Amino acid sequence: MKGLSLFLGCLVPNRYPGIELATKLCLAKLDIDCTDLAGASCCPAPGVFRSFDRTTWLTLASRNIELSEKMERDMLTICNGCFSTLADANHSIKEDDFAKKEVNEHLKKIGKEVKGNIDVRHIIEFLYEEYGPEKIASYVERQLDIRVAVHYGCHLIKPTKDRGLGNFERPTFFDELVTALGATSIEYPDKMACCGAGGGVRASMKEKSLEMTEAKLSRIKEAEVDCIVNSCPFCHMQLGEGQSEIKEQMEIEYDIPVLHYTQLLGLALGFTAEMLGIDTNIEKNRKFMDLLDAEIES
Amino acid sequence: MTDMKKFGTGILDELKNASIDASKCMQCGVCSASCPSGRHTTLNIRKLVRIAGKTNDILSNEELWMCTTCYNCQERCPRNINIVDILLDIRAISVHQGFIHPEHRVVCEMLLEYGHAVPINEKNRKERVNLGLEELPETVHKYEDGLEEVKTLLASCGFGKLIKHTESRVTEDKT
Structure with a gap:
């Protein structure tokens, strides 16, 4: 297996730097060989840019992939959107000679050539496939005795024909990584439903996108969980900031902490909330951390 | 018509x-x-x-x-x-054909200018420093030559022209 390069994307470094730090802390603690991917750009985002111009989308994605090829490392993503773009683009480069040739015509202008000789990984499937829940559990320093609503998000597993991670209706791999930390993954209706943000809908039809989010949050609230855990900063934004936007728009109040998996993993590996960028100035997060501390003391 | x-x-x-x-x-x-x-x-x-x-x-x-x-x-x-x-x-x-939502055009303009659909802002520059990260991430935000490469590719693919074209179409349709 090759070492990894960390592809940051846009939302993680520019809106949720805590997730970037949590990822780096966890990777180091798990002894995973992963280095920064210097000079990468937007993946570019699948919902919008692929919708506008496929050649532009594929060419920019290929530049990012080429940076990792130069390092002879597989690419690690921590966002379902980046995974969607980079895995799909990588697949096109490997399987479609015509597309590869067209892209390389453009890349030639900056002295680059994409080869199609690395793989694109998402941290959730990487940890599951290469480490597995049992090995992850062996690293846990702090058992998290909490109730978790796992949100897979769409593009981690779909389209299934390209992802190859099994059926999308009732997957378990993400839940297994959560239960490995001592937590309980709670089943809830519409667990596999979209957060509502994708495809450019959050950008252009925010009210409608929040209605989808509200429907999902209402199911999660009924399940009486301590937090939501996701694998994508865009879902993270929609389910997290979305709660304040829903309060404003619909006067419905949700108070559910939202964590990226690397932040939950980081807590289990012994890092503090502050180190993982979990904002404890927010009341719901403070309550969540108090709950965790109480569980450990008891 | x-x-x-x-x-x-x-x-x-x-x-x-x-x-x-x-x-x-x-x-x-x-x-x-x-x-x-x-x-x-x-x-x-x-x-x-x-x-x-x-x-x-x-x-x-x-x-x-x-x-x-x-x-x-x-x-x-x-x-x-x-x-x-x-x-x-x-x-x-x-x-x-020129149909694009104004909000989506803004996202495109961000990519054209910064190489990021969601570029860094003041709040998150500070947040990064508070967390002990570098103020700018290891992306085109930090590497100007990388950003130039992205801009060259966007021009080569005609993306800037495409987005400008949608602008004129929207204006046309409003009149």
Whole structure:
């Protein structure tokens, strides 16, 4: 297996730097060989840019992939959107000679050539496939005795024909990584439903996108969980900031902490909330951390 | 104005090519029943599949942009039609004809200028420093030569021109 390069994307470094730090802390603690991917750009985002111009989308994605090829490392993503773009683009480069040739015509202008000789990984499937829940559990320093609503998000597993991670209706791999930390993954209706943000809908039809989010949050609230855990900063934004936007728009109040998996993993590996960028100035997060501390003391 | 005058004959051929797969559709409705957006918006994905490749009117259909690309419809389609892939192709033809939401154009302008759809802001520069990270991430934000490469590629693909073209189209339509 090759070492990894960390592809940051846009939302993680520019809106949720805590997730970037949590990822780096966890990777180091798990002894995973992963280095920064210097000079990468937007993946570019699948919902919008692929919708506008496929050649532009594929060419920019290929530049990012080429940076990792130069390092002879597989690419690690921590966002379902980046995974969607980079895995799909990588697949096109490997399987479609015509597309590869067209892209390389453009890349030639900056002295680059994409080869199609690395793989694109998402941290959730990487940890599951290469480490597995049992090995992850062996690293846990702090058992998290909490109730978790796992949100897979769409593009981690779909389209299934390209992802190859099994059926999308009732997957378990993400839940297994959560239960490995001592937590309980709670089943809830519409667990596999979209957060509502994708495809450019959050950008252009925010009210409608929040209605989808509200429907999902209402199911999660009924399940009486301590937090939501996701694998994508865009879902993270929609389910997290979305709660304040829903309060404003619909006067419905949700108070559910939202964590990226690397932040939950980081807590289990012994890092503090502050180190993982979990904002404890927010009341719901403070309550969540108090709950965790109480569980450990008891 | 007829479709032909509005878009020329080539566009319908493009739409037909993008939608070949849709002709397998038997209008069972599993797609619409699986659509999370359809519960909250007017998106009727079954109808879009029915008219895909048959009319130019689809180009200005708002429903194209209500899809979150969750892929439920595509996954569950008993005829294995790649519904979302078709929809994305039709969106692209629509954008090339000048139809784009102003909010989406802003996202494009961000990419053209910064190489990021969501660039850094003051708040998060500070937040990064507070966390002990470097003020700018290891991306094109920090590497100017990388940003120049991205801009060269965007120009090579004609992306800037495309987005400028959509601007003129929107203005045209308003008058």
